[in-house]
Each structure stands twice: as C-alpha cells, then as structure tokens.
Amino acid sequence: MKKRISALQESMAAEGINAYYVTDPFNLRYISGFTGTSGTALITANNAYFITDFRYREQAKAQCAGYEIIIAGGSAAHTSPLRFVQSVVVNENLGQLGYEEEYMTVAKFDELEDIVSARLIPASGMIEALRQTKDQEEITTIQRACEIADAAFEHILGFIQVGMTEIQVANELDFFMRSQGASGVSFETIVASGYRSAMPHGVASDKVIEAGDIVTMDYGCYYKGYVSDITRTIAVGEPSSKMKEIYDVVFQANQLVNEQAKAGMTGEEMDAIARDFIASHGYGDDFGHSLGHSIGLDIHESPNASIHNKQPLKEYTVITNEPGIYLEGIGGVRIEDDIILTEDGNKVLTHSPRHLIIV
Numbered sequence: 001m002k003k004r005i006s007a008l009q010e011s012m013a014a015e016g017i018n019a020y021y022v023t024d025p026f027n028l029r030y031i032s033g034f035t036g037t038s039g040t041a042l043i044t045a046n047n048a049y050f051i052t053d054f055r056y057r058e059q060a061k062a063q064c065a066g067y068e069i070i071i072a073g074g075s076a077a078h079t080s081p082l083r084f085v086q087s088v089v090v091n092e093n094l095g096q097l098g099y100e101e102e103y104m105t106v107a108k109f110d111e112l113e114d115i116v117s118a119r120l121i122p123a124s125g126m127i128e129a130l131r132q133t134k135d136q137e138e139i140t141t142i143q144r145a146c147e148i149a150d151a152a153f154e155h156i157l158g159f160i161q162v163g164m165t166e167i168q169v170a171n172e173l174d175f176f177m178r179s180q181g182a183s184g185v186s187f188e189t190i191v192a193s194g195y196r197s198a199m200p201h202g203v204a205s206d207k208v209i210e211a212g213d214i215v216t217m218d219y220g221c222y223y224k225g226y227v228s229d230i231t232r233t234i235a236v237g238e239p240s241s242k243m244k245e246i247y248d249v250v251f252q253a254n255q256l257v258n259e260q261a262k263a264g265m266t267g268e269e270m271d272a273i274a275r276d277f278i279a280s281h282g283y284g285d286d287f288g289h290s291l292g293h294s295i296g297l298d299i300h301e302s303p304n305a306s307i308h309n310k311q312p313l314k315e316y317t318v319i320t321n322e323p324g325i326y327l328e329g330i331g332g333v334r335i336e337d338d339i340i341l342t343e344d345g346n347k348v349l350t351h352s353p354r355h356l357i358i359v
Helices: 002-015 025-032 054-063 081-091 106-115 126-131 136-157 166-179 194-198 241-260 267-280
Strands: 019-022 040-044 048-052 068-071 096-099 119-122 190-193 213-219 221-223 230-236 292-294 301-305 318-321 324-327 331-334 337-342 345-348
Touching (some): 002 019, 002 025, 002 040, 019 081, 025 040, 025 126, 048 081, 054 068, 106 119, 126 301, 136 213, 136 230, 136 318, 136 337, 166 190, 166 213, 190 194, 194 213, 213 331, 241 267, 241 318, 241 324, 267 301, 301 318
Parallel strands (some): 019 096, 048 068, 096 119
Antiparallel strands (some): 019 040, 040 048, 213 230, 292 318, 318 337, 324 331
C-alpha cells in the first residue's frame, strides 16, 4: 500500500492539494487494502491515517500497512471521523482538503463544511486515475475471476435446456461460481432468451426457455475483491437464419477487436473497430451501447471504449470488448471478453468458446 499512498501524494502535489479525504469504498480498498465496511482515510503530504470504529480495529491493523489507525465513530467513540480530520487540519496546518464529491451526500458535505476549517476542493477522480493501470497482482486476481467465469460457462452448457426459466439458469451460474471460490457475483446475472435477448440488460426473468431460443448470458464474479465480466450467447435448439446472421456479424466484430485493440489508441478508436464493422453490415443502429468499460475493483470503471472517449488508453488497462446487435421483438446477440491492453496488442483473459453453440 505504501507505493499507492506515495503515488496519490504525488498526484496531490501536482494538483496543489495538501490533504485528501477518501470515502468511496472502492477507492478506500485500493489505497488502503481494507476490506471491511466502515472506514475512511486521510492522506496528507507526509502521513496517512485510516479511520474506522472499534469493530474493525484488528482488521485495519492487519490490512492497512503504512497507515496510522485511528478509532473514531461508533457508539463508544470519543470523537467522530470528521472531528479527527479537523484535528489533523489544525496540527499539520493544512490549507486545502480534497474530497470525493462524487461519493458524498449533500448532508455529509454540509457536515464536512461545518466541521473542517480547510478550504474544501472537489477532487474526485484522483484515485480512479491510479486504478486505471493494473499491477501484476491485480491482473493475476482478475485472471482467476475470469477463469471461474469460463468454468461456469462450460458448466452451464450441460445444464441449460428447454423448459427451464431464465432465473433457474442464472441461479445455477451464480451458485457454480461461488462453488469455485468466488465471493459473490459482479452484478445481477443477465439471462435473456428469445425475444428478451434484444434487451441488452435483460436481467433473468421467469420466462421459460423455448426450442430455438437464442440465450444471452452476461455474468461475472468477485474473486478477492476483483471482478470478471463475460457474455456468451448460445442457442437452445436450432435458431432462425436471421439470428445466425447477426451472430456471425457480432462474432466477427468481437474477433476484430481482440486482434487489433492495444494501448495508445483512444477509447473512440477501439470502439470504432467493432462499430464500423457492424455498421458496414447494416446493423449500425442496432448497436446502441459503447463497446466496453474497464473493470477492476468495480464492475464499471474508467476508461471506456466509447465514441465519447478521445483519450489514449493506458497500458495494463483491463477493459471489456462487448459488441452486440439487438433487434426489437426478435432477439439479440452479444459476445464479451475481458482484455488487458499492452503497447503491442492485448491479452484476452476470457477463453470460453465464441462460435455459435447449439445445445
């Protein structure tokens, strides 16, 4: 954690901020290593304080290397987290305090403004910028989360059949991933069959899977705090010729991105690899979301592979490649992989078959 603290302190110095108050749970875990549910951190130019209540005292001591552990808040505490922050502001003569405005309620900001005398500077994004580039430990952990997702796909091919509901399939995926060591699911599992597969985020329903249905499954898991995110589309019985056609277009778009994506290209350029190909086959209006998003501690991180992202993508960003085509009232297809961007290309982390599988 000391290297991450130092990196944040360098960013603070560059922005002219001499203290930073961390409240976002994902940022807190990244900068401290803390996995509990109650805590904040205060980073100054020379010190790092982790603030929690008595329940997490031992956990914080074990997990938060490089921090002075402060017990504040809770029913038995003699001070509150913000009053401790104010004491540091006074003792270290801090003129500015950066805070995460994107993860703070109006009520909490009013309390912060009332108690802390330093000038408050909205500074969301500083830790998120550090999180964009994954280190080897993070990559190894994400790789394991992807391996669990791949194993779940292989398992579900032998489970899914006509007559089951989407919810049954989703529950089986979720249970299997937990049985392989996942601590939970990355998000509510999407299983969308038949006409419902035209819904990009068609969370599993009680719809019964019918013969000939296309079934899109978008799911992932948490492993040691990091996520995977995979989508595969299969057919249960022989699908229509139209669904086969759009499957082939999506498959080729996904493959093009896996072949061409690399660090240094902009998010817009990565998105265009798939978008231009799909548009050239007449389905441009049916691909209505961005190509991908970064993953890590959270399921949706920055940067995105999107027409709106004009910035170069950094090396060792882990990002999704998920082109799709959705025909209202008919059905849809999406294929999604997680990839690590490098200067000379990328490494694909998800290895489940991408060709059309008919079960």
